[in-house]
Amino acid sequence: MTVKRFVQLFICYFISMALAILITQALPINNVWLFITIASLMGYLVLVIPLTILTILKNRP
Secondary structure, eight states: OOHHHHHHHHHHHHHHHHHHHHHHHTSOOOOHHHHHHHHHHHHHHHHHHHHHHHHHHHHOO
16 A cells, blocks of 8 residues: 555545534434444444545546
């Protein structure tokens, strides 16, 4: 893997976690563990989409 790929991965990770935390804060959740679980799941889902797109674009002829 190149440095460019690691930077892309970090940017995607940062954006996905920021969006997940912002969305989760909008929900009326009082339990810390529920908040962490939901934010983690949302972050994962948001992260999968751009990484899949980047992988497809990288492997295109």
